Amino acid sequence: MRQLSHNLGSWIKNKFETDDEKPGEQCMQVRQEIFDTYWRFTAMRQEVFFNKINNLPPPWTSDPIINTYKFCNAYRASDRVSQYLIKNVIYDDKRSKNEEEVILRVLLFKIFNKIETWEYLENKIGDYIALSNFDSNAYSDILQEAMNLGYVIYTSAYMSCASKEFGYDKKHQNHLALIDKMVVQCRVVNSIVKAKNFEGVFQIIQEYPLLGKFMAYQLATDINYSEIINFDENSFTIAGPGAERGISKCFLNTDGKTYTDIIHWMTENQEKEFQRLGLNFQSLWGRPLQAIDCQNLFCETDKYCRAAFPELKSNRKKIKSKFTLTPQPIDYFYPPKWQINEKVQETLGQRLTQLVPANLKQLNNDQQLSLELDSTLKATSLITDNVSKLHKIYEQESQFQQQSNNSKKSKTLQNTQIEKSQQLCLFE
Numbered sequence: 001m002r003q004l005s006h007n008l009g010s011w012i013k014n015k016f017e018t019d020d021e022k023p024g025e026q027c028m029q030v031r032q033e034i035f036d037t038y039w040r041f042t043a044m045r046q047e048v049f050f051n052k053i054n055n056l057p058p059p060w061t062s063d064p065i066i067n068t069y070k071f072c073n074a075y076r077a078s079d080r081v082s083q084y085l086i087k088n089v090i091y092d093d094k095r096s097k098n099e100e101e102v103i104l105r106v107l108l109f110k111i112f113n114k115i116e117t118w119e120y121l122e123n124k125i126g127d128y129i130a131l132s133n134f135d136s137n138a139y140s141d142i143l144q145e146a147m148n149l150g151y152v153i154y155t156s157a158y159m160s161c162a163s164k165e166f167g168y169d170k171k172h173q174n175h176l177a178l179i180d181k182m183v184v185q186c187r188v189v190n191s192i193v194k195a196k197n198f199e200g201v202f203q204i205i206q207e208y209p210l211l212g213k214f215m216a217y218q219l220a221t222d223i224n225y226s227e228i229i230n231f232d233e234n235s236f237t238i239a240g241p242g243a244e245r246g247i248s249k250c251f252l253n254t255d256g257k258t259y260t261d262i263i264h265w266m267t268e269n270q271e272k273e274f275q276r277l278g279l280n281f282q283s284l285w286g287r288p289l290q291a292i293d294c295q296n297l298f299c300e301t302d303k304y305c306r307a308a309f310p311e312l313k314s315n316r317k318k319i320k321s322k323f324t325l326t327p328q329p330i331d332y333f334y335p336p337k338w339q340i341n342e343k344v345q346e347t348l349g350q351r352l353t354q355l356v357p358a359n360l361k362q363l364n365n366d367q368q369l370s371l372e373l374d375s376t377l378k379a380t381s382l383i384t385d386n387v388s389k390l391h392k393i394y395e396q397e398s399q400f401q402q403q404s405n406n407s408k409k410s411k412t413l414q415n416t417q418i419e420k421s422q423q424l425c426l427f428e
Contacts, residue, residue, distance in 0.1 A: 028262075029252040034309065036277060038250055038266075038301045041066075042289070043279040045300070046074040050282050053332070055351050058325070065307045070321035071300050075284045075293050077225070077334055080326070081155070084115050087333040090226045094128065099228050101131055103189045106222050107182060108134075111175045113155040120146055120153075134184070136176040143172050156320075161210040178210050192223065198231035202238075214240040221292050225335045237263050237291035242299030245314050249305050250298070266294040284334075285343040 044061050051060035059067045073079050077086065089095075089109045090102060108129060109118050122129055124142045143153050153172060166177035182188040188204065195201045198220065206216035217238050224231055239247065239259035247254070247262055254262065266273075270289050274281045283289075289297070303319050305312055332344050 027253075028255045028257065030250060031252055031312075034301075034305060034312070035250045037304065037308065038246070038297060039270075039273050039277055039279060041071075041301055041304050042074050042297050043274065043281045045071055046282050049073055049075075049078060053347060053351055065304060066323075068323060069303070069307065069319040070323045071303065072296060074289065074297060075287075076221070076296050078284070078332065080330060081113060081115060082222075082225075083330050083332060084118075085109055085222060086225050086335060087331075089118070091333070091336070096130060097227070099189045099193065100183065100187065102226050102228055103192070103223065104131055104134060104179070104183045105129060106226065107179050107219065110219055110222050111179065112153055112172075114153065116151075117143070117146075117153045120151070131183075134180075136173075136180045140170075140173045140176050143176075144170070147172075161212060161215075163210065165209040174210060178208060182208055189228065193228060195229065197235060198224065198229075198233070199236040201229060201231070202236060213238055227337070230337055233290040233292055234264070234267055237267075237295055239263060239295055240299060242302055243295045244298075245316065246298030246300070246302035246305075248314070249302055249309075249312050263291055263295050263298070266297075267291045270294070285340040285347070287338060287340055 044063055044066055048060040048066060061067060076082055085106070089105050095101070095105070108121075112118070118129075121139060121142055124145075125133055127133060146153055162171040162174075164174060166174045166181075168174045168177065188208075191204050192201055195204060201223065202216050202220040205211060205219050206213060211219070217240075221233065223229060224233065237260055239262075243263070244259055247259055251262070267289060270281075302314070302316070306314075306317060306319050310317075331348060334340055334344065
């Protein structure tokens with residue numbers, strides 16, 4: 001794929017320099033406006049991310065669609081659920097670093113992919129989730145109790161398989177039995193640590209029931225956030241259903257090339273595309289978009305186009321989630337092996353100094369409050385911690401209150417041909 005991407009990069013450069021198309025040349029035809037929207041959306045969404053971090057007041061963008069609807073971050077690891085996984089589930093200093101323990105936590109958290117479900121389990125257990133207290137039947141009873149109270153234990157972000165593979169009637173029972181099989185019975189961690197590449201990890205996970213290709217890819221990515229494995233995220237990718245819809249909107253014709261090839265090309269040529277459109281893209285503290293990010297961005301572009309270009313028909317017509325401001329701030333933390341956390345903390349430190357209430361600067365007319373920088377940060381940290389604790393209590397009281405709407409039956413994807421489109425030949 002590296003050699004393929006190099007050839008594509010050289011070929012597209014030549015194509016931009018001439019409008020003459022060679023006879024018999026194999027081409028991929030783009031919807032130019034939608035293709036450019038992919039890159040513009042990416043830049044805008046990342047701009048929103050940094051505007052929020054820098055404590056700027058909303059709205060964080062002039063784009064009415066992004067202001068109205070909920071969109072994932074340009075970088076998958078920056079989303080709230082991924083941040084919770086990385087910081088609280090994988091790298092929490094109070095949790096075991098044992099590889100089997102880490103695998104258990106990642107799988108259990110990601111199968112449900114919901115912070116409230118994880119915290120509900122730990123609150124009921126009265127301890128950290130660990131192999132020593134993992135019992136699929138006991139955990140199942142706890143989650144059944146939650147559902148009896150009307151709580152929704154699964155995320156609405158993506159659908160997970162719901163067959164009775166392990167003989168249970170309820171989906172969560174079968175999923176817990178799956179985790180028991182993978183972690184306790186098969187000790188899947190032994191195979192994962194021996195995998196020679198990222199695709200090998202994906203293939204190991206995909207062999208288990210109830211896990212389709214896309215879910216296996218997501219789990220492989222989440223495990224790769226930990227210290228168990230350390231593979232290049234760009235070495236392997238696959239497109240989920242949302243990404244496939246986004247690619248279908250960006251391209252009139254893919255010339256039979258795979259979705260994977262397209263995602264890799266986008267990853268390799270991101271800098272050139274941002275420059276072509278004159279976009280000032282702010283990377284993740286120097287880390288460029290990875291294949292998993294470009295894959296996700298096709299999904300988000302599909303969502304964005306439902307509002308921006310409704311004439312592009314697909315089996316999804318509306319954006320289901322509106323944007324709502326979450327009061328609890330995120331202290332961003334990324335896998336230490338990425339080597340960006342020092343820069344992240346510098347940026348967050350600047351945000352914290354801006355959050356110090358003005359009335360702390362003077363206690364009264366006779367006393368001047370003089371604080372050095374670290375004292376200010378400590379005071380602000382206490383304020384932030386207290387707000388976070390209050391918010392966590394509120395979340396625990398109101399978690400699971402909103403029910404997921406029944407999803408409509410999907411219709412067959414129909415692509416509308418747009419006549420005045422430009423051609424962009426990506427492949428030889």
